[in-house]
Amino acid sequence: MGQLSIYKKLLKHFGKQYWWPAESEFEVIVGAMLTQQSTWRNVEKAIVNLKRERLLTPKAIAQASVPELQKCVRPTGFYRQKARRLRDFARYLERKYNGKLELLFSKPVKDTRDELLSLDGIGPETADSILLYAGGKLIFPIDAYTKRVYERLGLAEGHYSELQKFFHYNLPRDLVVYKEMHALIVELAKDYCSKNKPLCGECPLREQCSFERRFINM
Numbered sequence: 001m002g003q004l005s006i007y008k009k010l011l012k013h014f015g016k017q018y019w020w021p022a023e024s025e026f027e028v029i030v031g032a033m034l035t036q037q038s039t040w041r042n043v044e045k046a047i048v049n050l051k052r053e054r055l056l057t058p059k060a061i062a063q064a065s066v067p068e069l070q071k072c073v074r075p076t077g078f079y080r081q082k083a084r085r086l087r088d089f090a091r092y093l094e095r096k097y098n099g100k101l102e103l104l105f106s107k108p109v110k111d112t113r114d115e116l117l118s119l120d121g122i123g124p125e126t127a128d129s130i131l132l133y134a135g136g137k138l139i140f141p142i143d144a145y146t147k148r149v150y151e152r153l154g155l156a157e158g159h160y161s162e163l164q165k166f167f168h169y170n171l172p173r174d175l176v177v178y179k180e181m182h183a184l185i186v187e188l189a190k191d192y193c194s195k196n197k198p199l200c201g202e203c204p205l206r207e208q209c210s211f212e213r214r215f216i217n218m
């Protein structure tokens with residue numbers, strides 16, 4: 001089954017997801033950094049805290065104290081590390097780009113990606129989420145959900161860059177499709193394709209997926 005038909009099936013089943021849920025590009029970045037090893041519900045709590053303390057701009061975070069930031073991001077776990085990384089990122093943005101994200105994103109995608117990857121706490125998944133959802137770049141983030149679902153579907157496997165190439169080759173080069181597809185796969189994995197108890201019988205992709213049959217015959 002082609003990627004476009006998977007996309008259409010998921011879209012029909014779950015509806016549009018309108019990711020990333022944020023009020024600004026900078027909020028997308030903060031969310032992407034905080035969501036590592038955390039649930040989205042806890043990230044939302046941290047975002048609410050940062051908003052309440054008026055700390056959701058590069059300048060405000062750059063000037064905040066680490067304990068102040070720790071208090072806000074505490075619900076997401078690893079809060080000491082995350083508070084420091086957020087402040088370092090905001091300071092970097094202020095120092096190098098005068099806090100202007102549009103300058104960071106004005107370079108060729110590869111250069112911005114390499115730059116993001118050189119910063120503490122930003123790995124490929126976070127960098128690509130930032131590039132897609134904050135920078136509006138055609139780059140597909142691969143997370144553990146995507147890896148699991150696509151391996152089970154028997155469509156793609158391998159390392160991060162191999163999986164990413166699969167999406168880049170097979171998805172229509174359309175920003176809305178990229179944004180929605182990533183969000184839809186997350187929904188599928190959370191609602192149906194869980195790690196230990198996939199609900200294959202009710203899954204919208206069950207006709208295309210042989211995982212259950214392979215699994216039972218193992």
Ligand code: SF4
Pocket residue numbers: 149152153192193194198199200201203204205206209210211212
């Ligand atoms: S049919 Fe089962 S294994 Fe395949 S994608 Fe759906 S939930 Fe996952």
